[in-house]
Amino acid sequence: MAPLLTASDLRARYGWTRVLHGVSFDVEEGGITTILGANGAGKTTTLRAVSGLVSTEGAVHFAGRRIDGRAPEDLVRAGIAHVPEGRGTFVGLTVEENLRLGAYARRERTRGADDFERVYQYFPILRERRRQVAGTLSGGEQQMLAIARGLMLRPRLLLLDEPSLGLAPLVVREIFRIVRAVNRDQGVSVLLVEQNAAIALELADHAYVLETGRVVLAGSPAILKQDDAVRRSYLGY
Amino acid sequence: MDIFLQQVVSGLATGGIYASLALALVMIYQATDVVNFAQGEMAMFSTYLAWSMLNAGLPYWVAFAATLALAFVGGLLIERIVIRPVENAPVLAVVIVCIGLLVILNSVAGWIYSYIQKPFPSPFPNAPIKLGNVVFGAHDLGAIGITLVVLLFLYVFFRYTTLGLAMRAAAQNPVSSRLCGVRVGWMLAIGWGLAALVGAVAGIMVAPIVFLDPNMMAGILIYAFASATLGGFTSPGGAVVGGLLVGVIENLVGTYVRFIGTELKLTVALAIIVIVLVVKPSGLFGRVVVRRV
Numbered sequence: 001m002a003p004l005l006t007a008s009d010l011r012a013r014y015g016w017t018r019v020l021h022g023v024s025f026d027v028e029e030g031g032i033t034t035i036l037g038a039n040g041a042g043k044t045t046t047l048r049a050v051s052g053l054v055s056t057e058g059a060v061h062f063a064g065r066r067i068d069g070r071a072p073e074d075l076v077r078a079g080i081a082h083v084p085e086g087r088g089t090f091v092g093l094t095v096e097e098n099l100r101l102g103a104y105a106r107r108e109r110t111r112g113a114d115d116f117e118r119v120y121q122y123f124p125i126l127r128e129r130r131r132q133v134a135g136t137l138s139g140g141e142q143q144m145l146a147i148a149r150g151l152m153l154r155p156r157l158l159l160l161d162e163p164s165l166g167l168a169p170l171v172v173r174e175i176f177r178i179v180r181a182v183n184r185d186q187g188v189s190v191l192l193v194e195q196n197a198a199i200a201l202e203l204a205d206h207a208y209v210l211e212t213g214r215v216v217l218a219g220s221p222a223i224l225k226q227d228d229a230v231r232r233s234y235l236g237y
Numbered sequence: 238m239d240i241f242l243q244q245v246v247s248g249l250a251t252g253g254i255y256a257s258l259a260l261a262l263v264m265i266y267q268a269t270d271v272v273n274f275a276q277g278e279m280a281m282f283s284t285y286l287a288w289s290m291l292n293a294g295l296p297y298w299v300a301f302a303a304t305l306a307l308a309f310v311g312g313l314l315i316e317r318i319v320i321r322p323v324e325n326a327p328v329l330a331v332v333i334v335c336i337g338l339l340v341i342l343n344s345v346a347g348w349i350y351s352y353i354q355k356p357f358p359s360p361f362p363n364a365p366i367k368l369g370n371v372v373f374g375a376h377d378l379g380a381i382g383i384t385l386v387v388l389l390f391l392y393v394f395f396r397y398t399t400l401g402l403a404m405r406a407a408a409q410n411p412v413s414s415r416l417c418g419v420r421v422g423w424m425l426a427i428g429w430g431l432a433a434l435v436g437a438v439a440g441i442m443v444a445p446i447v448f449l450d451p452n453m454m455a456g457i458l459i460y461a462f463a464s465a466t467l468g469g470f471t472s473p474g475g476a477v478v479g480g481l482l483v484g485v486i487e488n489l490v491g492t493y494v495r496f497i498g499t500e501l502k503l504t505v506a507l508a509i510i511v512i513v514l515v516v517k518p519s520g521l522f523g524r525v526v527v528r529r530v
Contacts, residue, residue: 051416076418088413090406101406104399105418149417 002064004029004189005157009058010049012042019045020056021213026206027157032183032190034200034221036234037210043193044085046210047159050191051075051082063156076105081150085161089142091135095126098134098145102152119148122178140171147175151182157189158182164196172196176203197234201225209234239371244488250377251446251460252484253384257439258454258461259468259476260391261432266470268408268428271320271331275338276436277454277461279315282342283308283437284444284453285350288357297360301441305434312433316426346451357444380442387438388477391431404428456503460487463506466513469523479521483509 003026012020020042027033037043049056052072060068067075072082081102090098096116103115120127123144129137134145143163150158160179164172176199183190194200201207201221209217209230217224224230258276265273273279283304290300319338323330361379365372395401407414407424414421440454447453460483468479487505490497497505519525 053412053415072415073418073420076416082416084413084416088410088416090409090413092409093402093405097402097406100399100402101414101417101419104403153418 003027004063005050005191006061007046007050007058008060010046010060011057012045012049012054014054019213020049022058023210023213023215024058025208025215025218027189027191028206029189030183030187031206032179032192032204033206033208034192034194034204035208035210036194036197036200036230038195038233040212041210042213043195043210044161047082047084047161047191047193051080051159053082073105076153077107079153079156080159081153081155081157082159083146083150083161083163085165087142087146089134089137089145091133093134094130095132095134095137095145096130098149099126099130099152102149105153115152115154119151122151122182123148140167140175143167143171143175144178147179147182151186151188154186155188157191160190160192162194162196163192164194164199172199179203197230201235240492241489242371243373244492245485246373246381247377248485248488249481250374250380250484251443251488252464252481253381254439254443254457254480255460255464255483256477256480257384257387257435257442258457259464259480260388260473261436261439262461262465263468263470263473263476264428264432264435266465267473268404268425269320269324270328271335272470273432274332274335274458275315275342276432277458278339278342278346279308279312279433280436280440280457281451281454282346283311283433284357284440284449285346287437287441288350288355288444288449291358297358301360304441305437308433308437309430311430313426313430315433316429320429321422321426343451350451352451355449357441357449359445376445383438383442387435391435391473400427459503460484460506463509463513465520466510467520469520471524472520472522475520475522 005027008024010020010023023042023046025035035043035046045054048054050060052070052075056068058068059066062078062080067078090101099116099119125141126145126148129141134142137145147163163175179190180203182188192200192204201224204221207219207221207224208215209224217227217230258280261276262273265271286307287300287304290303291297315338319334323334359376359379361375364375366375366378395405403414403419404424404427406417407419407421411421443457444453464480464483465476467482468475468477483506487502490505491499491502513520
């Protein structure tokens with residue numbers, strides 16, 4: 001079966017600075033793929049290229065269609081939910097309003113109570129806080145809200161940009177457990193970009209390592225965990 | 238006491254008009270960080286459109302509704318055609334564009350309709366309404382009512398509809414909104430349209446009081462600036478409260494402070510702007526915006 005998402009030879013730059021030098025990767029349907037890398041390796045840019053926030057050279061195919069050069073507003077409607085770096089919370093709106101915005105792009109008008117129920121099942125804390133202004137949530141709760149907002153789209157592909165950033169290890173565990181459950185129960189494919197290699201490799205079934213805008217390693221997590229360079233640089237043992 | 242009550246009510250009536258225009262300013266400021274200096278002239282032009290339709294024999298409320306619709310479309314087009322190209326330009330460029338718009342609308346109105354003042358009808362009866370010993374102008378009470386209806390409509394729209402929610406989201410966090418599928422550019426255009434509509438209501442309500450001429454909104458716009466500054470440029474509710482306060486303060490000062498009278502009323506607005514900016518620059522209800530540079 002062809003992969004759900006294929007990126008080939010992505011090149012991107014901000015002004016004169018090249019950030020991606022020909023990045024290629026696949027995301028299998030129903031799987032969790034992770035892209036690891038240090039600060040400035042180009043992970044965020046790669047995600048932004050997929051969701052149309054930065055323009056790139058190279059090709060991106062999603063579900064058999066070429067999508068590079070299309071606007072993010074259209075890609076959302078095609079079923080790609082991007083949970084951005086820094087969570088992208090609407091801090092002045094309530095939790096419930098944030099979630100309603102997540103479903104904004106859905107075509108069918110049946111979105112309603114059961115969608116809220118579904119995400120509240122995964123994130124019970126959001127149900128308790130639903131009338132609260134989102135800016136008053138803790139960092140972990142805001143990350144949960146960001147993922148829940150993405151799920152309100154009922155996406156085929158969920159792009160997660162460093163969900164572990166700035167969170168306590170226990171909260172990170174909890175969030176990753178939920179991502180795993182969502183992937184398993186809802187069949188949502190996940191592309192996860194992470195600095196925290198240890199936990200990302202535990203979750204993913206395919207991994208890429210990005211260094212200064214190039215893919216330097218690819219393979220199954222089991223193999224990558226054995227790789228000396230990965231162990232030294234990202235796992236710390 | 239009776240005079241006091243009368244002045245308060247009539248202050249609330251003009252205050253409601255200031256509040257509408259201030260709200261239009263705040264809506265655009267919140268969405269696009271632009272202070273729309275042409276807001277008053279847009280309202281004036283809409284009022285002339287209403288005058289033309291009334292002159293052509295349309296019933297008052299039909300002309301009223303048609304004017305609001307035209308104002309909405311006009312505001313939308315102005316954003317798309319004039320403001321959008323300078324979207325990412327420095328603030329000063331946008332200010333210049335707005336001032337250009339002000340001059341153009343003013344001159345075009347003068348060219349089409351001449352600068353001679355025209356009377357503009359009120360939909361409310363001429364006879365004052367008596368409650369006990371106090372006499373209220375029917376137009377004053379009517380203007381307060383219309384303003385309240387408009388405010389209620391806006392509140393419900395922004396609070397309860399999906400489109401209103403999307404517009405608030407687009408103003409707050411454009412990137413996140415795009416990732417939710419919100420077409421941010423259109424939300425801004427609709428915001429301009431709504432602001433123009435609210436401004437048109439203000440123009441139509443104030444025209445019977447100040448008479449219709451191309452410069453009729455110049456003073457009103459300054460009151461609206463005073464209202465928005467007093468309430469806080471970051472708070473729509475604040476702009477409304479600010480408008481009502483400015484209207485009442487202006488009227489009471491004009492009545493009770495002999496040397497100000499009606500001639501120096503506008504000075505009150507300027508004094509309010511200066512005092513607020515010196516004492517509490519964020520206004521009564523605004524938040525202090527901290528910007529990382």
